[in-house]
Amino acid sequence: MIDRLRECGLRDFTYIxxxxxxxxxxxxxxxxxxxxxxxxxxxxFSTCVGVDVRGLGEQGIEIYxxxxxxxxxxxxxTSVAPSEKIEVPLDLPCTYWCxxxxxxxxxxxxxxxxxxxxxxxxxxxxxxxxxxxxxxxYSERPLTKxxxxxxxxxEKAITLFPHIPYFYEHEDFIVYVDVDKIVDFEYRGFYNHxxxxxxxxTRLKADQVPFIAERICGxxxxxxxxxxxxxxxxxxxxxxxxxxxLTRTLLLEVERIESHLLWLAILCYMINLRDLFLKxxxxxxxxxxxxxxxxxxxxxxxxxxxxxxRDFITSERIEKAARLFSxxxxxCTKLLQELKSSERxxxxxxxVGTLSREDALITGAVGPVxxxxxxxxxxxxxxxxxxxxxVSFSIPVYSEGDVYSRALVRIDETxxxxxxxxxxxxxxxxxxxKPHRSEYEWLPCRxxxxxxxxxxxxxxxxxxxxxxxxxxxxxxxxxxYANLPSLWKSLIGEKLxxxxxxxxxxxxxxxxxxxxxxxxxxxxxxxxITRLVEVREA
Amino acid sequence: xxxxSIRGVPAIDPEKCMGCGACxxxxxxxxxxxxxxxxxxxxxxNVARCIRCAYCAEACPNNAITIEDKYTVIGRSREExxxxxxxPLARCDSCGEPLRHxxxxxxxxxxxxxxxxxxxxxDKCKVKRVLAR
Numbered sequence: 001m002i003d004r005l006r007e008c009g010l011r012d013f014t015y016i017x018x019x020x021x022x023x024x025x026x027x028x029x030x031x032x033x034x035x036x037x038x039x040x041x042x043x044x045f046s047t048c049v050g051v052d053v054r055g056l057g058e059q060g061i062e063i064y065x066x067x068x069x070x071x072x073x074x075x076x077x078t079s080v081a082p083s084e085k086i087e088v089p090l091d092l093p094c095t096y097w098c099x100x101x102x103x104x105x106x107x108x109x110x111x112x113x114x115x116x117x118x119x120x121x122x123x124x125x126x127x128x129x130x131x132x133x134x135x136x137x138y139s140e141r142p143l144t145k146x147x148x149x150x151x152x153x154x155e156k157a158i159t160l161f162p163h164i165p166y167f168y169e170h171e172d173f174i175v176y177v178d179v180d181k182i183v184d185f186e187y188r189g190f191y192n193h194x195x196x197x198x199x200x201x202t203r204l205k206a207d208q209v210p211f212i213a214e215r216i217c218g219x220x221x222x223x224x225x226x227x228x229x230x231x232x233x234x235x236x237x238x239x240x241x242x243x244x245x246l247t248r249t250l251l252l253e254v255e256r257i258e259s260h261l262l263w264l265a266i267l268c269y270m271i272n273l274r275d276l277f278l279k280x281x282x283x284x285x286x287x288x289x290x291x292x293x294x295x296x297x298x299x300x301x302x303x304x305x306x307x308x309x310r311d312f313i314t315s316e317r318i319e320k321a322a323r324l325f326s327x328x329x330x331x332c333t334k335l336l337q338e339l340k341s342s343e344r345x346x347x348x349x350x351x352v353g354t355l356s357r358e359d360a361l362i363t364g365a366v367g368p369v370x371x372x373x374x375x376x377x378x379x380x381x382x383x384x385x386x387x388x389x390x391v392s393f394s395i396p397v398y399s400e401g402d403v404y405s406r407a408l409v410r411i412d413e414t415x416x417x418x419x420x421x422x423x424x425x426x427x428x429x430x431x432x433x434k435p436h437r438s439e440y441e442w443l444p445c446r447x448x449x450x451x452x453x454x455x456x457x458x459x460x461x462x463x464x465x466x467x468x469x470x471x472x473x474x475x476x477x478x479x480x481y482a483n484l485p486s487l488w489k490s491l492i493g494e495k496l497x498x499x500x501x502x503x504x505x506x507x508x509x510x511x512x513x514x515x516x517x518x519x520x521x522x523x524x525x526x527x528x529i530t531r532l533v534e535v536r537e538a
Numbered sequence: 539x540x541x542x543s544i545r546g547v548p549a550i551d552p553e554k555c556m557g558c559g560a561c562x563x564x565x566x567x568x569x570x571x572x573x574x575x576x577x578x579x580x581x582x583x584n585v586a587r588c589i590r591c592a593y594c595a596e597a598c599p600n601n602a603i604t605i606e607d608k609y610t611v612i613g614r615s616r617e618e619x620x621x622x623x624x625x626p627l628a629r630c631d632s633c634g635e636p637l638r639h640x641x642x643x644x645x646x647x648x649x650x651x652x653x654x655x656x657x658x659x660x661d662k663c664k665v666k667r668v669l670a671r
Contacts, residue, residue: 204566208566211566211567211589211591212566292544296544296545297544297545297590300589302545302589302590302591302592310592310596
């Protein structure tokens with residue numbers, strides 16, 4: 001693998017841990033190197049992170065590009081002088097979002113901006129404010145003015161509905177249609193700047209961050225706290241005990257089943273399979289109970305700490321969970337087989353929202369979306385973490401790239417997860433072995449990356465440690481962030497009636513994804529779709 | 539379906555708490571706060587803020603905090619949901635002024651190190667005693 005990196009013009013590698021390699025690159029070479037790495041060497045672009053390095057005694061901004069491949073994670077480090085401008089590689093849509101995020105949050109200068117409006121901050125945020133700069137206090141509230149910066153397209157009479165930042169993560173999916181064919185698509189999200197990263201960097205200590213990391217997502221919270229703990233463990237080179245690895249694997253898989261069952265249930269609801277919806281939700285309830293028996297909480301397990309897990313899991317809890325799981329297994333497998341052979345599912349989703357392999361590569365799709373398009377990228381196999389190197393499982397890959405194959409990927413993955421849980425519960429003696437956590441010493445100025453395979457795809461946490469048990473920089477890249485750009489490729493050219501299904505097929509947080517504005521290019525009529533399932537006239 | 543293993547509201551034993559503040563410094567959400575008055579320490583638990591992480595129970599050196607089986611918490615206002623524990627401060631042996639440590643902390647220190655009568659003096663009395671020697 002290192003040879004392939006040399007071919008792309010990279011030199012002087014330093015190892016952070018066994019799998020993470022870092023190297024410095026000049027800003028002007030970057031686009032060329034990224035093109036070579038992604039298009040020729042076939043690596044996966046995870047994300048990039050902008051860091052204000054003035055607190056570390058240097059000048060300007062540093063950008064870390066995280067690129068991952070089989071058994072190798074590459075960190076490209078670039079120093080950008082305050083006046084220097086970075087070029088956005090226009091043929092690689094996967095880099096757009098994170099570069100614009102760096103522009104908004106740490107004040108990076110971009111040469112060819114794709115989004116001229118404020119991208120990850122609300123429109124009302126003043127232009128001069130970059131909240132993740134070190135001279136900006138976390139308790140500061142900028143004076144906001146209600147303006148709308150996103151350019152409206154006059155020829156198409158767009159009406160944007162008022163945004164009510166009531167839930168976290170409000171999103172707008174704006175679809176331009178010609179009669180019933182989708183001709184263009186726009187996405188605008190990030191209305192609520194919650195500033196979790198800033199809170200983690202300033203207000204909280206590093207050992208309190210796992211709790212807030214767990215609250216990033218309501219469905220797959222545990223994978224976030226795992227990724228964060230792994231990032232710190234890789235930065236400080238902490239070796240975690242065997243029992244902690246197994247516990248994390250067990251709970252991550254419980255979470256995956258639960259998340260996939262929710263998605264499959266909602267899919268059934270959308271294609272009018274109401275009986276299966278109810279059955280799947282009932283089955284999911286038992287999975288939630290399993291987390292409850294094992295850790296004491298239905299969600300937000302609160303069990304992860306840096307260096308391992310806490311002593312919550314006892315032998316009687318495992319016995320109880322195993323008893324519940326043996327009942328659940330047969331029920332769940334039967335249901336999933338029934339869904340898989342359902343004629344209605346095939347009829348409603350086959351050939352809808354096709355995403356080709358090339359498009360999935362350049363938009364940086366992850367998780368079931370990528371695996372349905374023929375990319376076998378799965379962090380559990382590529383960069384094994386927790387105890388995934390000790391259990392045997394396979395990665396379902398389909399090549400059609402439509403909604404049907406995404407559903408099949410998720411069904412197969414749930415069945416694999418059931419198998420993994422069986423294997424881990426069989427190792428109960430190793431699971432209960434004490435201690436569950438290892439001691440560590442805090443060291444400043446270390447860089448670490450933690451990746452997990454969340455139910456929705458690869459989840460990346462990047463940290464730089466600071467002094468006194470605090471973080472200097474914490475960056476979270478949730479899987480939906482990487483999957484949303486693929487909608488540009490899969491939505492355009494499809495029929496309007498399938499828009500709901502295609503947007504839902506990447507599994508965005510459905511509770512947050514609450515409105516979709518439809519603009520009829522011919523009539524100039526606007527329709528609004530709420531809750532992704534009902535269509536009504538505005 | 540409720541299991542007894544679910545984490546509930548933390549309960550603070552007022553007999554055991556010694557007002558050291560270990561729980562308050564560990565709490566990730568600031569639901570446990572320590573206030574000092576002239577002659578006592580007030581430890582307040584805001585149940586509405588608590589996320590039931592049980593870090594406080596782990597941190598407590600005297601095992602005063604336990605996680606109970608209580609799950610429903612109802613109140614009309616935030617004040618009703620607060621659990622307050624008042625820990626009296628130790629008093630100076632000679633003048634009776636409150637010291638910086640709580641009475642229970644001093645007791646515990648006495649148990650551990652038997653020869654410790656100097657510590658129950660306030661700063662002024664300490665100076666006086668040293669000068670008198």
